[in-house]
Structures are given as structure tokens and as C-alpha cells.
Amino acid sequence: MAQTVLNVAYGDDEEAQASAAPDVALKKRLHRSRRAGSAKALILVAPLLVFLLVTFLLPIGLLLLRAVDNREVPSVLATSAPLLAAWDRHALPSDQTFSAFVDDLKAAPRDRIAEVGKRLNYLDAGFRTLLTRTIRDLGNVDPAKAKESLIAINEKWGEPQTWQTIVDGSPALTSYYLLKAVDLKKGPDGSITAAADDAIYVDVILRTVFISFSVTVLCVLIGYPLAYMLASTDDKTARWLMMLVLLPFWTSLLVRTTAWLVLLQSNGVVNSILKYVGVIAEPIELVHNRIGVLVAMTHILLPFVVLPVHAVMKGIPTTYWRAASSLGAPPYKAFLRVYLPLTLPGVGAGALLVFILALGYYITPALVGGPKDQMLSYFIAYFVNQSSNWGMAAALAVVLLALVVGFYSALVIAYGHRSGARA
Secondary structure, eight states: OOOHHHHHHHHEEEHHHHHHHHHHHHHHHHHHHHHHHHHHHHHHHHHHHHIIIIIIIIIHHHHTTTTOOOOHHHSSTTTTTHHHTTTSSOOOHHHHHHHHHHHHHHSSHHHHHHHHHHHHHHHHHHHHHHHHHHHOTTOOOGGHHHHHHOOOOOHHHHHHHHHHHHHHOOOOOOOOHHHHHHEEEEEEOEEEEOSSSSOOOOHHHHHHHHHHHHHHHHHHHHHHHHHHHHSOHHHHHHHHHHHHHHGGGGEEEEHHHHHHHHHHHHHHHHHHHHHHHHHSSSSOOOOHHHHHHHHHHHHHHHHHHHHHHHHHTTTTHHHHHHHHHHOOHHHHHHHIOOOHHHHHHHHHHHHHHHHHHHHHHOEEEEEEEOGGOOOHHHHHHHHHHOOOOOOHHHHHHHHHHHHHHHHHHHHHHHHHHHHHHHH
């Protein structure tokens, strides 16, 4: 009897293994098929990834690297910079350091020396002039008598403060630009303090955030009713309204901004109509101030709120309204308790998109705004195009990128907490 039971159990095991074998083979084939599909998909998107890497991510990475790059000074003062790094910063450097400094200046091209002077001039105003005049009179200086000769050319070479400036500007990596971008500076002892002399960038950052937030609020307040009208009206009217919403996308940004400049100027259309109907007696200033910036940016960015909100509204069944009404909710309560919460994802997406785009606006504030309405992008463009200060431009770009990432992360975290609490 026991033998019979064992034989039956053994037979069951064999049958189970035989039935499981096809399942294992099928799983392996399915796994290979998925890997092959993933490989094909990767091959298809590889050109796009390479294109984005070469034309987008790599240039941005190189630009951000310039925020801490400081190779101009140590590359020119290749011999004297290491000697100055070991200097005690109290008495004058050694004669060997003076001689090495003269040799470095004589060996370097004039354009590289000009870059060094420009870089050190950020730390000590007038250093570029000092270096330029020294180079002009350096031709017959004997390296063996470099210390006396440099002091004879300009007595500032006999001051320890001059050499401390070179030491402060010699590291290959620097925090100078990033600190200056937030109105800070590093002292001789390494402590970080507020830069009271030219503290302007924190105000510019706050102004940028305030203007972007104001434009976002205006776009939401204007775009939400417009999106509701598009979602609730008949198809023919909705198509015409949608065409009017999309019309700004068919016109250049520069043309749209210039059009607002014409409309809002002292003798423009808006002031002329207001004077004609008797609302004002004298033209009011609507451009080259905050009003012009808000009006023009709101008009340009409005479609970025309307489109996502309209898409969400079209997906909300009309039966929700009727259900709320049948349960005794008045229209305003049905809107606030039922309809509005369902449209918040579209509102959040549109508001975030407008806010991020507004943070980087440059042309519109530059044309219709005044000196106190310029945003962070204006100063980035100034350092790139006019002063050729790539380090400062990159540092401000880092600040702008940090603002975008910070606000986006805050919104994602807040939305995650809201979804978790609702679950």
C-alpha cells in the first residue's frame, strides 16, 4: 500500500514538472522578446538622445561649469602662482616669487595677460590698469632684480595687498561668481559675508520671481474662464475661440512685443481711446514700466494656461454637474466642491509652465519695461554680450536654473502629499 502511494506521488511530481516546463520556456521567450523590443526602441531613440546630448545638455553643462572655472590666472602665472600659494600673506613674497612672476608675464601673450587683468580687476578695482602699465615697462627688467624693478615701476607691487589679490584669484576653481550672484563675498580669512558695496542681484532675483508670479496669477485668472467657455460652448464657436487663442503662436515674439509697445505708448491706441471717451485728460504711462511688462507677458503666455486647463475640462463629464444639482448643491457650491477640484491638475500644469517660462523672459521686459523692471535674463545677456564676463553669466544662469528646479520640485512634492492624503 505504501509503495502504491509513493508511486502515485512520484507520478504527480513528474506530471507537474512536465506541465511546468512549457511555462518556463514561454517565460524565457517572452523575456527575450521584451529585451529585443527594448533594444529596438533604444536604437530608434538613440539619434534623438545623442542630438539632445550634443546640442542641449552638453552646452548647458559647459556653461554652468564656467560659474566655478578660474583657469585664466593659474594658466598664465604657471610658475609664480604655486609659489604665492605657499606665501604667508604678511610680508612681501620672496625674491624667487618676484622673478617667477616677471618670467610668467614676459612669456605670456598680451591677450592672455589682459584676461588675467580683467579677472583680478573683479577682486581689486584698478588691477587691470596696474598690470597693463607694468607690462608696458617690463621689457628691460632683469629677473634677478625683479623685486626692485617692479616696485620702481609701480609702488603697489611693494604692498602685500596687491599680492593677496593675485593669491585670491589664483585657484583653478572659484566660488567668487556664485557668491556674487547672491550678493555675498568671501573674506581673506575664508568667511562668507554680505557684499554691501554692489548688492543688486538679490533684488533682481526677487523682482524676477515677483513678476513671474504676477504674470502667472493674471494668466490663471484670465485663462480659466476662457478655457471654461471653450469647453462648454458649441463646437463651431469653440473652434473660432481656439483659433484666437492660438493666434499669438503664429506671430513672432518680437513682433507681438513691439505691437504692445505701439499700443501702449503715450500716443498709442489705448491712450487715444481713453482720451477720446473722456476717461483721461493726459496720456498715462503704460510702457517702460511694470504695467507694460505685465500686460505684454500675460498676453504672450496666456495660451499656456488655456490649453492644459481646456484639455482637463473637456474630460470632465457633464453628469457631475447634474449629480451635484440633484443632491441640492447650488451652482456656486457645485463649482467649488466638484468642478474646480477636478480642474486643478490642468491649472497646476498651466501655472507651472507659465511661471517657468516667465522666469527666463528677456525680450519683453527689455522692450516694454523700464530699468527697474529688468529680470535676471537681462543681466545674463548683458554679461555675455557686452562685458564678456562668462563666469558671472554662468553663475546667474545657475541661480535661474536653481529657481526653476526648486519651484518645480516644491510643486511636485506638494502634489504628491495632496495625492497621498486623498488616498
